[in-house]
Amino acid sequence: MPRWLPRAVLLVLGLVACYQLGSWAFHQLIGLLVNILIAFFLALAIEPAVSRMAARGMRRGLATFLVFLGVFVASVGFVVLLGSMLAGQIVDMVEDFPRYLDSVINTINATFHTELSRLEIQDSLLRSDWLQKYVQDSASGVLDVSATLLGGLFRLLTVGLFSFYFAADGPRLRRALCSVLPPAKQSEVLRAWEIAVAKTGGYLYSRGLMALASGIAHYVLFAVLGVPYAPALAVWVGLVSQFIPTIGTYLAGALPTLIAFTVNPWYALYVLGFVVVYQQFENYVLQPKLTSRSVDIHPAVAFGSVIAGTALLGAVGALVAIPAVATLQAFLGAYVKRYELTQEADSATPASRRPGRVRLPGLR
Template identity: 80%
Template sequence: MAPTEETLSSDADDNPSAARASSESPQSAARMPRWLPRAMVLALALVACYRLATWAFDQLTGLLLNILIAFFLALAIEPAVDRMAARGMRRGLATGLVFLAILVGTAGFFTLLGSMLADQIITMVQDFPKYLDDVVNWINDTFHTHLSRLEIQDSLLHSDWLQSYVKNSADNVLDVSAQVLGGLFKTLTVTLFAFYFAADGPRLRRALCSVLPPTRQVEVLRAWEIAVAKTGGYIYSRGLMALISGVAHYILLEALGVPYAPALAVWVGLISQFIPTIGTYLAGALPMLIAFTIEPWYALWVLIFVVIYQQFENYLLQPRITARTVDIHPAVSFGSVIAGTALLGAVGALIAIPATATLQAFLGAYIKRYDVTDDLRVHGRTRRRGASALARMRAALARRG
């Protein structure tokens, strides 16, 4: 029999808790769980922290790169500082003397090149009418025209593009000044960090080891020694390539009769090796400019030689030298430079080889190596097809015996 309203009301009166549960069940089902607000707040906090960390990393990328450069610079000069400190000199004073020697050498080098470049620019400006006359005469003789140097100069001086160029150059003076000041500030930042890393090297190592267990301390110290050795080998390889490059370019410039050939050779060697990415172009531009003042065709010969030598250095000379000095395979050396350039630009190209060599040497201690089987294929040779099974069996028995 179907329940009636009277029976339902009587059941509700007899069991009030069941009636209250049935009336509250729709409300409790629609109510938000207690953990959901906390989860939403936690998710928003995590997103905010991630965005804040990303923003901070973007803002500090330049500083982190400067610190990385300073660290490898400190590793490069640490052997010299250690030698002077072993003789009783304070590390701070020894580091200061090393940086002073670097500063004096760099200032003297650029002062000499600056005076040389100024003389050549003055010579080029004075001889510019002669160059223009030669070009105009060649055009008139070749194409049977009647051009005049005075008309060309007058049209150039009164042209709209020259006036707009001068105006834009004057407007960009502040931008250039800001870039120069920014470069000086970055140089000062790198120098200060490198000084502290080199002068307080033992203290820094003690600070790192104090928060690590003894087994980890040994690994950190070994990694530090490997980094110093590999960075020193990298600097040595760069110096050797700078010497080879300088000698090669000196022979060319001396053969062409370009003035200041020794200074230009030193310029090409140092700039092309220690300034990544654009160093080759900066190094080759100055000899081309000075060669142009002697004979315009000489500048073309210098350009061709620079391009050919750069390919020879990139694909043959540099991989072989770094394989010996840094103990890294030529293919790994070449690939690390490409990868470093893709990741960090010029900074990555500069520190790619020592960083890769350090990582390779450090991880090599944890790789277990086995004896290689005595197989002809291991040595790059193949078995002769005419060899009989009996001969192979005799060879196997001889190896076992």
């Protein structure tokens, strides 16, 4: 047996063991890594505001605390306002539910010539097996819901803590990172950091514009239908549909649909139809235009990055995909060498879409 064979076998076994250990550690820490990724992008989002306050002489830690306090107060006030509104509407809906049910039953009887009765329907529902099973499952799932809420609260605190330190100690973090790199690489790291801040801010700016447009459009509908709390519902639809990925649209549309049902059941259908139609308009017309302009990426790339981010990291990936791709594209664009178009390539491009360029002698 060759002398190198035992060492090679031990080396291979060691590499396999290291790979297994690294894979196990990565899967154990994937939740923490995702939280750090969210915190990093949140820190990039508030970096411009913190930097302006620090440039005016305020300590960076205090500036970060004030920004976080403002965001927290606005979020809590918004949740409390909507919670009180929703509680009042639920009470009204429960009190008026028999009247709504009688109206629906009368409409069905008049249309289909049936003889349905509200009391018979209530008795059949109360005695049904699926309702009893649903109540039992709901009672057994209270502990699961409580554990989920506690886990979400802990995750929120973790993200807030990391994002606070990333924003408050941003310059120190950049200096520590650059201190282990050669001078040529230090400038590239700083430029990538600045690009990430600009692209993340641009992404939030585009989301803010879409939230404003969505809020105005839905407010007009709510005001025309006479839905209560139209301004608050419009703000709810605009913010939730834009800043909660994947399921934000459904959460945003459920609440105004429920409130409209308390006014008139047909109004709920109108609101639901408008939400669906506006979502298609936003997906295919508004969002590609605003996103491509604010973060400077092609609409198809923006759409594909959201799909890829969702497939990799779920809702978190959908939220950070566009600013991450825009940052990577802007950073790599400086290293891509571009050449003057030939006559054949230039003639294949429509004149309205040709970028400004310097013509070389001999080219028409």
